[in-house]
Amino acid sequence: MDSKRLQRSPSEGGFRVRQSRFALFRTTTFRLALAQAGVVLAFVAALLLSIYFTTVGQLEAESDAAADGEFASLERVYSEGGMRELSQQATVRAARAGSMLYVLAEGSGAVIAGDFQQLPSQPGDSAERVDFRFERPDQDGRVTRGRARGRLGRLLGGPILLVARDMSDDEAITNRITRALWTVAVLGLLLSVASGLIASWLASRRVETIASAALDVMAGDLARRAPVRSDGDEFDGLAEAFNAMLDRIEQLIQATRSAGDAIAHDLRSPLTRFRQRLETALEAPPDAEADREALRKAADEADRLLEMFAGVLRLARVEASGNWTLQRIDATAILRDLAEFYEPAAEERGLRFQSSVEDGLALSGEAGLFAQAASNLIENAIKYTPDGGRIELRAWLRPDGRMEFNVLDDGPGIAPGERDRVLERFVRLESARSSPGAGLGLSLVAAVARLHRGGLHLRDGLAVGGRRGLGAALVLPAEMRP
């Protein structure tokens, strides 16, 4: 494909791959077809040559054998009947209609009898094979041209004998064979070039659809996909892989876009507050203590903003996957440490905090991210469960080889219809507005779960007075116990 054409900007219009007649000759399929045509042609040529030599060669061999037989027979006539008998036989046989030609000449070369008035060549001492062209008048007086093959030799005592076979009929056959072979060769060449052209046209048409989908996507139509014909050929495989890539890209772009929107939206109010605080402090009459307080609050506000940025970056990095080295990690130890870490904070709030983590839980993962995901769930429970409530941590190996970590509370819970929504980034429910946080906690847990090929599920939690709190379940593939 022509790279120049791809580089054209969409604003120039005409942003499509055009298939010119010459472009076809540059396609890989066409080149392959051409190479294949070459191989076919070489094969046909070899085949035709071998046919030629077996047919035409066979004809010549047969005519040589006939001429040799006739020569030997006349040689016998000469040795038994002498010159007179030979001369008579030669005249008789020459007069007979047929393809055999005879010439009897004296030792000097003067022709005595036969079909020609002169010899095609002077003979050597022994009988030899001759192949010559001749002209002679036929019965109607017209001159016929022909080719003959035969034997020319000097008989014992001087006379020269030529016995040859007129090859004119054979030649006609030979010519027909040669013509047929040429026809086949040319047809073969045309067919293989044509099939190459068709194959490359078909292939490049399929590639073309994929390329044009790519260009449409580049031009901004993110939802465009390459058509899949569902006959499962390699182009379908390519189109499917290509579409899967586009799906992933679209997903990432959407995520980036919505993150950008959400950041803009969520940063506006704290930044405004930040600015107002500084402005108020500047306008107020100078007071060292009040100024310091204003600065402190501004610094806190800035910290929150930075924390939010850090959260977004961390989430983006987890979602981009790659780069993480997953190792065998001791989930039991990490979860027990976290339980021990958070228990005092929960108790401080008057929460009943229970934890039961099975022995020997291990998974292939990234220890820091796993710990952070689990801690986000525990912190959410501590943050949103009212004083005096209950929190329970449970972790166990399920029969299906996955480990499940539950954080159950009896707090306000999340209505089933909103549970999916809170997994999105920056989504904070109205009820959570009063507590600190950027609304990234659960999105991060969900992203970490995906990175570990698991999932985060929100369900009902612990029962309290006829309703239920929230239960967060992190389900990850476990490593088998050694």
Added chain:
Amino acid sequence: MRVLIVEDDADVAATLKASLAADEHEVDLAVDGELGESMALNGAYDVIVLDRMLPKKLGVSVVRDLRQQGVSTPVLILSALHDEDHRVEGLNAGANDYLGKPFSTRELLARVRALWHGRGREPQTRLQVGDLEMDLLTRIVKRGGKKLDLQPREFRLLEYLMRHAGQTVTRKMLLENVWDYHFDPQTNVIDVHISRLRSKIDRDFSQSLLHTVRGSGYRLEV
């Protein structure tokens, strides 16, 4: 103490220099990795603060080469990429601490001081702050001769505070060094641990040892 800052961003470098100078340190500045390395080799610095992304030579390579040339000056790496793998890479190269940008000045100052105090110290078996004693071998903690009953994690928390007695330690430093956590909890969980520890070591005594440093962290001192 003498501090070398290797940082290519002029604004960041100036701010760092100002805050370290305000904390009564003598500060030199290098703007790229190669210059930083040669200054670190030639000057007698107490602490080196090194940016990770530097022109000419990356911070991690600078540390690795300094360590190979026998320079044992404590190094703190600053990085915008505060992620687990980069942190581990930096520490493996020979850095003593790793701080992700953005950081608060107080956090940086606390860490620089902790690095300086921690350097070249003999391995100790006993720690003492006022009448508070810790025996690292028997793991017995006493205050005023009276034995205190600490949980293992409380023991480690107190050990870290005692090793940095007289210095401010931030919540982040405690999280990283006592619990090995590299995320920021949204709850006041560290404060709760400190207040539990405080109730064990300070409650029955007239003099408090564990002080809260407002806006920064905690300090253990007489």
